[in-house]
Amino acid sequence: MTILPGDPADTAMGRRVLVFSSIGHALMHMMTAFYAVIVLTLAVAWKLPAERLLELYAPAAVLLGVMSLPAGWASDRFGAPRMMVVMFAGLGLSSIACGLVPEGDTVALMLALCGIGTFGAFYHSVGIGWIIRTAREQGHAMGVNGLWGSAGLALYGIVPGVLITLASWRAAFIVPGLVCLVVGAVLAWEIRRGRVGDRPMPATPGLRAGRREFWRVFSVLSVTMAFEGVIWAAVMFGAALVFETRLAGDIASVRAQVASWGFATEAVLWVGLATSMIYVVSGVAQYVMGRTIIDRYPLKSTYVTASALQVFAMLALAMGNGYLALAGAIGSAVLSAASGPIENILIARYTPSRFHGLGFGAKFVVALGASPIAIMLIAWVRETTGSLEPLFLGLTGLAAAITLVALLLPGGERSLRVEAPVQPAPAE
Structure with missing residues (x-):
């Protein structure tokens, strides 16, 4: 089925993409930063210096930047919606793995944290372009998405603090991991139903893009x-x-x-x-x-x-x-x-x-x-x-x-309302 400009399905598709990408933005920022808070409790539980435990995150921090490029290639090759599912699943499983490591096993914890860094790198390479291609008002969509990302940054200390207080440091890893898996499963279901998809970047009138x-x-x-x-x-x-x-x-x-x-x-x-x-x-x-x-x-x-x-x-x-x-x-x-x-x-x-x-x-x-x-x-x-x-x-x-x-950038254009149709992903 083709979605025509002005069709309500066009707007609905863009809104669903914005919801899933924004949730991913918040979870990614929270889960790639919350170890800095969890490590304070982990140091007491494992009787190890906090500085030594914090160093375990260094390889993950490197992967968070380095893996952006292969993640972007995978998005171009296999599609942004599918790679967002991979991100949610990978972040969720890696975080749960952190919560299940044996006490004192720093090597296992470092490897699990590397998973968080690797799959956290997927978000910006995949989710940002996905929003811009499917949004009718690009600036507004980026503003909403940025608000969710900032919420993730603001919550990275609060969420683990609450979970540690109510349960343990393991819960601070496992609960957000489970949330990621649930969101990924819902997104996969929406893709399969053809309710969430992608489209090529709509043309901008008067723009030379050679x-x-x-x-x-x-x-x-x-x-x-x-x-x-x-x-x-x-x-x-x-x-x-x-x-x-x-x-x-x-x-x-x-x-x-x-x-x-x-x-x-x-x-x-x-x-x-x-x-x-x-x-x-x-x-x-x-x-x-x-x-x-x-x-x-x-x-x-x-x-x-x-x-x-x-x-x-x-x-x-x-x-x-x-x-x-x-x-x-x-x-x-x-x-x-x-x-x-x-x-x-x-x-x-x-x-x-x-x-x-x-x-x-x-x-x-x-x-x-x-x-x-x-x-x-x-x-x-x-x-x-x-x-x-x-x-x-x-x-x-x-x-x-x-x-x-x-000042060397080309000028004269602005972010504008896009009326091109969104094509749904084929059902699998």
Whole structure:
């Protein structure tokens, strides 16, 4: 059966794709980060140093970036819907395997964590392009998807904390794993019924998407995404260290007030809440911007503006007092949340549909590959100077460089409403 433009089945198909991809986005972000919380309880249970147990995740972190490219190839070869099923099944089984490892078996735990890294790498290579191809309003769809991803980041500490409190560290692995398996089974059923499928990227009126334009866009974005990846990771891993010192007085006052009510709290709780606020606000902002800005204004202008404003966000983190530094971190995350969907839409439009998986895989190899650079810079600058002010001052220059390089992108287009029909996947 062919689905015609305007057919209710067209909208229903796009909505189902958005639901499954967004759930996958949340689960992927939560499950590739929650070990950092689980390891604290695991260290007590296994009587091993937390630092040693945390090192077990290093190979998984490498796979999370490296496997993006083969995952993208598999998406192009076998189809995004099927590869999303593989992702859910792989993440679920790997997480359950983590929860079932014998006590003290660090090798088995490391291998199971590698499974989480491997299958977590599938999401961005597969799910992002899948949404853009099937969405009628691309900016809005990316905003919704980004909101779910931010929810996953915000929950990575809460979900395992609750499960450990109610049951054990094993439950913190097993329960999310079971949720993944259930979602994957439902998606497989919907694919089999022909209710969820895929389609080639709809043509954008007036867009020239030849080989020359593809290399121009991909070359520019390779530079800007790598630089943006350094800034993103620097804020993610460095903001808490900034808040720990610059918000120390305010945190002490809040702790004293809460203690007067009979509740004793640790400073790390309030630092963690301040850090979580960054991603809660950025997730909401990404949804709002997708709905009100990305779908309405030229992509290049929006991207250049967001990059230029990063300069001020880095200055606030470098030189501001506690609350100004917090505002700078939130602003940086919001601006990154605006830039990401634009990069995704441009890659989807200028990359032939049959190579979407490889295109997005290459993007996330570049973006995620920049994270270790930021982590090493944080460690080196803090050890050398005792603060992160020089790091964020240096990143103002990097933000300015992103802005200048982004000016080389082709301009004049915007994210627009797509009316092309969606073709359902054949029943199997």
